[in-house]
Amino acid sequence: EEYLLKVDKVQTVFKTGKxxxxxxxxVSFQLKPGQTIxxxxxxxxxxxxxxxxxxxxxxxxxxxxxxxxxxNGKDLAKISEAEMREIRGNEISMIFQEPMTSLNPVxxxxxxxxxxxxxxxxxxxxxxxxxxxxxxxxVGIPRSEAIMxxxxxxxxxxxxxxxxxxMALSCRPRxxxxxxxxxxxxxxxxxxxxxxxxxxxxxxxxxxxLITHDLGVVAEMVDKIIVMYAGQVVEEADVFxxxxxxxxxxxxxxxxxIPHIETHQEDRLISIPxxxxxxxxxxxxxxFHTRCxxxxxxxxxxxxNLIQLDETGEHKVRCWLAEEEAYVSRENKEVFV
Ligand code: SF4
Ligand code: MG
Numbered sequence: 001e002e003y004l005l006k007v008d009k010v011q012t013v014f015k016t017g018k019x020x021x022x023x024x025x026x027v028s029f030q031l032k033p034g035q036t037i038x039x040x041x042x043x044x045x046x047x048x049x050x051x052x053x054x055x056x057x058x059x060x061x062x063x064x065x066x067x068x069x070x071x072n073g074k075d076l077a078k079i080s081e082a083e084m085r086e087i088r089g090n091e092i093s094m095i096f097q098e099p100m101t102s103l104n105p106v107x108x109x110x111x112x113x114x115x116x117x118x119x120x121x122x123x124x125x126x127x128x129x130x131x132x133x134x135x136x137x138x139v140g141i142p143r144s145e146a147i148m149x150x151x152x153x154x155x156x157x158x159x160x161x162x163x164x165x166x167m168a169l170s171c172r173p174r175x176x177x178x179x180x181x182x183x184x185x186x187x188x189x190x191x192x193x194x195x196x197x198x199x200x201x202x203x204x205x206x207x208x209x210l211i212t213h214d215l216g217v218v219a220e221m222v223d224k225i226i227v228m229y230a231g232q233v234v235e236e237a238d239v240f241x242x243x244x245x246x247x248x249x250x251x252x253x254x255x256x257x258i259p260h261i262e263t264h265q266e267d268r269l270i271s272i273p274x275x276x277x278x279x280x281x282x283x284x285x286x287x288f289h290t291r292c293x294x295x296x297x298x299x300x301x302x303x304x305n306l307i308q309l310d311e312t313g314e315h316k317v318r319c320w321l322a323e324e325e326a327y328v329s330r331e332n333k334e335v336f337v
Contacts (some may be wrong), residue, residue, distance in 0.1 A: 002032070003032055003070070004071065004175060004207050005030065005070075005071050005175060006069075007029050007050075007068075007069050008028050009068075010026070010067035011025050011026065011065045011067055012049055012058065012063070012064050012113060012229075016057075016061070018248045022054065022279065023231055023279060024050050024066075024231045026306070027232070028067075028306075029226050031046050031050045031207050031209070032163060033207055034207055035207070035223050035224075036207070036209075036221060036222040036223050037210070037222055037225070038209075038210045038215075038225040039051070039209060039211045039225075039226050040213070040218060040225055040227050040228070041211055041228035042276050044279075046230070047178055047179075047228050049231075050228070051179055053069065053077075054069055054076060054147070054209075069093065071087065076086075081103050089119075090152065090171050090173065091161055091173055093167075094178075095164045095165055103163065103164065105151065105152055106151075108148065108150060108151055109147055109148055109150060109155075110147075110148030112167065113135065113170065114132050117135075117170050117171060117310050119319050132170070133148060135167075135170045136148070136250070137191070138200075140162065140192070141166070144303075154165060158185050159211075161185060161193055162193070163313070165200075172204055172206075175225060176207070176208045176209070177208075177211070178209070181193060181210070183213070183214070186226060190248075194220075198221065208222075211336070219243065222239055225238075225239055225255065227248065227251050229276070229287060229288040230282065231279065232318060233316070233318065234250055234288065235247060235250075236306075236314075236317075238314055247315070247317040248275065248319045249292050249293065250288050263329070274291035283300075284300060284301040285301050285302055286320065296320070303321045304319050304323060305323075309322055314322075
């Protein structure tokens, strides 16, 4: 089957006064039309930089140094800025954690929605207005005609996020990138927004990249998950395999830290001891070794590769321990071959 997006061994770097710093390294994944992938990890793991690399919104100091980002066969890392502008907000849309940063406070909701619609859908003023109202209705905004005349600050956080989703989807993108779309919202609104994204996905076959630090959020929403740590993919699997049979100690830690429904918001933070290493000061060997209870001498010296664990190649992991276990079970013909 054809891929909509094929990210292959992407390395993204930022230029600093002290030279280049690698923010993500060898990130690869594929996405078919209508598929949803979750990118999970703590803040600073490179999940946002991965999505900004796809959008090519890395600022003037960041760029994709190696690898390719094939979208519909075009390499987004190589096409001109003019071509990229055509794709951005049209074929690929993005929603962020805090809608206030992407909504302009001095323009009404209607103005902002219609601007994008007129630009990308080539509609006249009246049609654009009707279409904007229709989009606001479709994301469950009540009194949407009146909301058109409101300024962003007059709306609640949940309403603003709905407006952002309506804007992002109004040009019927083939790919939607949602970076922590529900993190700032309370649990009930979170659930509604995720429901809404599911509905829109099934209506329009939009592929979605859902970026979050919360594995619980992606569980019921995505087809597959990639787990990132310190700028690298450390595990990739379909959602059932990842929860049933996680192989990387970090993934196991993330799953262990998913709270039960009844726990309070403040307990929802990831609770793996230690912190993500800084980009300027990456540990040698496995980047997780400073926090891993299974680390051996080899882990301190040699960097593990991302290897395939099953015949289909759908389950991948970057860990010496998992690799050795897989090797042993393969020898015993327990896993595959
Ligand atoms: Fe832990 Fe070693 Fe695996 Fe890294 S390679 S996650 S340190 S066991
Ligand atoms: Mg982020």
